[in-house]
Amino acid sequence: MIQKLTAHININVPFLKDKKLLIAISGGLDSVVLHHLLATLNFDISLAHCNFNLRGKESDLDEEFVNNLSQKTSNQIFIKSFNTEKYSKDNKLSTQIAARELRYTWFQELVEKHKFDYILTAHHADDNLETFLINLTRGTGLEGFTGIPKINGNIVRPLLPFSREEILKYAKENKIEWREDASNASTKYTRNKLRHQVIPVLKEINPSLLSSFEKTLENLQESQQILEDRIEEVSSEIIETKEAITKINIDKIQQLSNPKAYLYQLLKNHSFTEWNDVYDLLSAQSGKQVFSKTHRLLKDRDFLILSRKTDVNLDKVERSFNINKDELEIKNPIHLTFETVKQISTENKQTIYVDKDLLKYPLLVRKWQNGEYLYPTKMQGKKKLSKFFKDDKFSVLEKENTWLLCNADNEIIWVINHRQDRRFSTTSSTRKTLKITTL
Amino acid sequence: MIQKLTAHININVPFLKDKKLLIAISGGLDSVVLHHLLATLNFDISLAHCNFNLRGKESDLDEEFVNNLSQKTSNQIFIKSFNTEKYSKDNKLSTQIAARELRYTWFQELVEKHKFDYILTAHHADDNLETFLINLTRGTGLEGFTGIPKINGNIVRPLLPFSREEILKYAKENKIEWREDASNASTKYTRNKLRHQVIPVLKEINPSLLSSFEKTLENLQESQQILEDRIEEVSSEIIETKEAITKINIDKIQQLSNPKAYLYQLLKNHSFTEWNDVYDLLSAQSGKQVFSKTHRLLKDRDFLILSRKTDVNLDKVERSFNINKDELEIKNPIHLTFETVKQISTENKQTIYVDKDLLKYPLLVRKWQNGEYLYPTKMQGKKKLSKFFKDDKFSVLEKENTWLLCNADNEIIWVINHRQDRRFSTTSSTRKTLKITTL
Secondary structure (H helix, E strand, O other): OHHHHHHHHHHHOHHHOOOEEEEEOOOOHHHHHHHHHHHHOOOEEEEEEEEOOOOOHHHHHHHHHHHHHHHHHOOOEEEEEOOHHHHHHHOOOOHHHHHHHHHHHHHHHHHHHHOOOEEEOOOOHHHHHHHHHHHHHHOOOHHHHOOOOOEEOOEEOOOOOOOHHHHHHHHHHOOOOOOOOOOOHHHHHHHHHHHHHHHHHHHHHOOOHHHHHHHHHHHHHHHHHHHHHHHHHHHHHHEEEEOOEEEEEHHHHHOOOOHHHHHHHHHHHHOOOOHHHHHHHHHOOOOOEEEOOOEEEEEEOOEEEEEEHHHOOOOOOOOOEEEOOOOOEEOOOOOEEEEEEOOOOOOEOOEEEEEHHHOOOOEEEEOOOOOOEEOEOOOOOOEEHHHHHHHOOOOHHHHHHOOEEEOOOOOEEEEOOOEEEHHHEOOOOOOOEEEEEEO | OHHHHHHHHHHHOHHHOOOEEEEEOOOOHHHHHHHHHHHHOOOEEEEEEEEOOOOOHHHHHHHHHHHHHHHHHOOOEEEEEOOHHHHHHHOOOOHHHHHHHHHHHHHHHHHHHHOOOEEEOOOOHHHHHHHHHHHHHHOOOHHHHOOOOOEEOOEEOOOOOOOHHHHHHHHHHOOOOOOOOOOOHHHHHHHHHHHHHHHHHHHHHOOOHHHHHHHHHHHHHHHHHHHHHHHHHHHHHHEEEEOOEEEEEHHHHHOOOOHHHHHHHHHHHHOOOOHHHHHHHHHOOOOOEEEOOOEEEEEEOOEEEEEEHHHOOOOOOOOOEEEOOOOOEEOOOOOEEEEEEOOOOOOEOOEEEEEHHHOOOOEEEEOOOOOOEEOEOOOOOOEEHHHHHHHOOOOHHHHHHOOEEEOOOOOEEEEOOOEEEHHHEOOOOOOOEEEEEEO
8 A cells, every 4th residue: 555655646746745735634544644644754754633522532532542543653733622512502513514614724723833834635446436426316417427536726635546455455455443533423424324234335346436437537527627717708698797896788688599597697695595596597577686695686677786795885875874964974874975065066965065055964874765856957856765766777776775865754855866856956046055075 | 008109199190190100110029019000090000120030939920920920910021041150250249239220221231222211120218228238337427317219310219208108018918929039139238237137126216117217308408509619619610621631629628618528529420449548638748649540649849630531641651653765744642743844934832953864763753751851952051851841831631642753773853842952953054844733
């Protein structure tokens, strides 16, 4: 095994030599063997052990075990104890995901602080096959079938070409001791079923299963890469990104061979689950929207508009912002200045002039509501705000982002940046003119 | 099940209604149930049964069984008996592949002759999962994981959303009789292992395995489609096809994210097996080549050149073509005319003039050999033909396609279309001038 590993390192990860390496060590068979192999090959290694405190005393015995191991081999060791259950509750994560986040965050901290070049983990070929089969039973896509990457940023997995059997054989031949792996109980149930009942039958069918599986993974990774090339290219043609807003051109996506498939690929990293609702947006009315845990996708005329939920004003009836009589300027939710002037100078969309005596304080800045009316300048009669928006071809986003300036009775003074209400305009009898400007 | 099938047909294959359908019926559970379902739903069906004669008396009993079935239900039936073993031997095919070829060829003949609209087969969800797992054990790529298509040309598989269990339940409830499926023994071994030992465990892990698997297949099919879109696009940029020759631009393929992955996709339908040799061609010397069962891939300067083996002159030392003294024209292997002339008119690459008295008949037309020398006109001394080709920047293909005209002693008279040998040129003492022209 030493020879095979040396050859594998020389061919596939030669850059590990003479580098500062940090081995993630649980105390289980795989990581202990990885440590033994690299120590035997005289690599520059340190150890990092996470005590997740998920199995009571057993967790502490694991910690003690790896601590002793590091003393025997004189390798530097880092140990950290985590309150995994609290972290998983606080962040609404499964224990397994919580442990993974804690682990990798800490490893990267160690890398930064102690200038490690690479983090090594002991994943092997059987892990890859088990993960493949777990994803198969759950239902997945191509991304669930491409395996654990050999190299991912600064994380390297040198044992991926090896089977559990080879690792076990090496451990026995070298009289290596280890502790049983700690792992999430429900995953363990599934993994054990696959490990003991499914994979042995597959290996009966094809005794060189793992090596043909390795080739299969490579093929799928290559297909995934080609697919990503295509998505990158299509993105550049049909997506416009501006600040936190991503606009997908519906017309262009409809011209592709399989619009839904492309839409899935474009949005798959934004936590959507109701894909049929997402696909329906392509032909829905403007204003329809679908939410994921983190994002909103909004149909707006010719575009699907993706934005983070935090950037979206979900509630049309939000709180009002008060403006008192003596305030000369407000900055939130929108920047307004108030100035009493002698005469009216240039008017533009950013500036209005009102008869100050007609106002009732406190003025309010707020969002619009359905059913509200405006008495627009340069027009007789009143007009529904929704009709005004429609006639002026406001997009759904523009409507959402529009603020109203109102008086204390909630009458509209100004659709800010768009249209003044004539009820408060200056007239020939105006005595005090107030100039209001947005910046 | 009738309801579920009706709904499935209405949604996914509504075009089957009022069409002339041909059901492929083996006599096994699946096809007998498909027949029963469609007969119950009053579809316009006929039956087609292949007797592959692979299981002696059992095969004949199958035939008798479906024949009786058709009489009971008054459906038209077509039955054909095949010598499958002979066909598989003659065509060097596995029994399974041979049976498939015979079956589908015959079905399409029936479709043509009797104007059927669609051929229906009884593949179901478990078949799909078994095939997926068989491909997994053998090693495969994305194309091995996309499942049996619901619709493929005029072949439709209406039972694909159903599990074997549902089909069996329907058969029992309706007291349907069937015969055990005939199938290839070695595949049966593998399928049985998967069916009885692997799939039940996967179903324990996820009881709704088949429906999540259906979704997985859809995802993979969509990924496959996106990948094909990309390959189609890349092909149009880096491939030139001219008659039977396909030229792949090496420089352009090297600029892609993963040249080997693209090369695999471009060539995967041409029976190559030694993929590492294929990939090595990208950086190999001009003239290197790799053969598949059907094709040759040749490195030629800036291109990889793909051609069918039958179009390639594999043997450089091929037979010579004789030309007798009295022949005025030959057409094979190249068109040449011979004419005795009084004087030399315009010379060009397609025409030479030689001193007829210097020739020894029969002349020969043949390919060149390594080590041959030319005594070129307009030059002193001799020159190796290989050097001449190199200096004149012949591509490998051009060298292969070049013919020599020689005299009976095998001395070169003319590198046809390229360079005359001065040993046979006309001189001031020439009495008979022979004009030789290619067309």
